[in-house]
Amino acid sequence: MRQSKPSERVTIVSVAYNSAAVLDTMLASVPVETPVVIFDNASQDRPQLRDVIAIRGGNTHLVESDENLGFGAGCNGGAARAETEFLLFLNPDTALFPDTLERLIFAADQHPAATAFNPRILDDDGTAILKRRSDLVPRRAWLPRSALTHDTVVPILSGAALFVRRDDFDAVGGFDPRIFLFFEDDDLSVRLSETRGNLMYVHDARVRHVGGASSEWSPKGERLKNWHWGFSQIYTMRKHGLRMGCLRAFLKTGLRALSPVTILSTRRRTKYAARLSGMIRSLRRGGDYNG
Structure with a gap:
């Protein structure tokens, strides 16, 4: 009987909103055997999005919404299609390193009491983007400004690349769909840490923030x-x-x-x-x- 690869134990879930221009880079970084669910929030560039997804093919699914339901509801809609042990909520303007999924799953196996994880998210210049504080957690729990150099229990997680056990995500009801945008990751982090287990930063698992051209201010x-x-x-x-x-x-x-x-x-x-x-x-x- 064939043993599953680590990258087959996780589903990538990404919420798209006019994201076709950056999504191809993210999809190209995902191992071919890893299932991906893209939830499209009524994008204007949906035809281009379909083309980008068709190029990857394989186990890639597009869920099309006729209205913009917001980030959290989109994540929930994508997660509902997943059947794997883990979920990785990943922004469209990011990219995995070749060993990202392997490192995240290794960390999860080594820390069974932890429920959700952030990899080290790197900006274009290599600077780590780390969520250190939230108004939903006590000030004494906020992280210091010094760089983290090893796996660490943290008070809050960023939704840009949030790795979570699917059973735990389901147990707390997923993201709050009443939060259309902003602070939905803070809310989920608190509910997970209070009822399911620790939140962790995984230093050796890296995700690159690709970004894109800045849209004109309006x-x-x-x-x-x-x-x-x-x-x-x-x-x-x-x-x-x-x-x-x-x-x-x-x-x-x-x-x-x-x-x-x-x-x-x-x-x-x-x-x-x-x-x-x-x-x-x-x-x-x-x-x-x-x-």
Whole structure:
């Protein structure tokens, strides 16, 4: 009987939104035997996305949504198609190293009490991108600024490359679909660590952040992004019972909105006005987008 390769024990799940231009690099980095599920959130470039996926072929599945459901709901939709022991939620603008999956699975096997993991995510210049803090965890648990040089238990994980045991992911209900964008990885990290096991950073498992050409700034895009930031920040704090944290976040954003630097900058005025609007909506509606 053939023994499964480590890379067959994990499914890559990626949420696409107008991501065809970068997705080919990510797919090319995934071992051919590893199943991949792409959840497309009503992208305008869906025909190109289909072409990119067809080139990889093999065990690659495209789930097409007629509306943009947000990052967390897209991850859940992709994960629902997986049958493997592990899931790796991977941003479209990243790429694996040849041994990334092997190292992640080795770490999971060595640390059975850990539930979810982040690899070392490297920017274009080789700098490690590490999530060190979250308003959802006590300040005393935040990571210091010094670089991590070995596998370490961490307080929070980044959703850009989040490796998790599928049973644990399912047990906590996956990502919260009410969070459209931002802080969904913070929320999932806290629920996993509180009920399922430790979160870990795996130093020798690497993922490269490929990125792409920066899109042109627009007031509409800035308002939309920051409205969701403000809404989700308050929603997640209320969800985890951090009412004083909500007040501090609102006051901090308000002070930034009123600063001379912001008043003199169109971009900053747009940014903080939208964040405050999202926060106020979340406070008034208790986190209900449709309320």
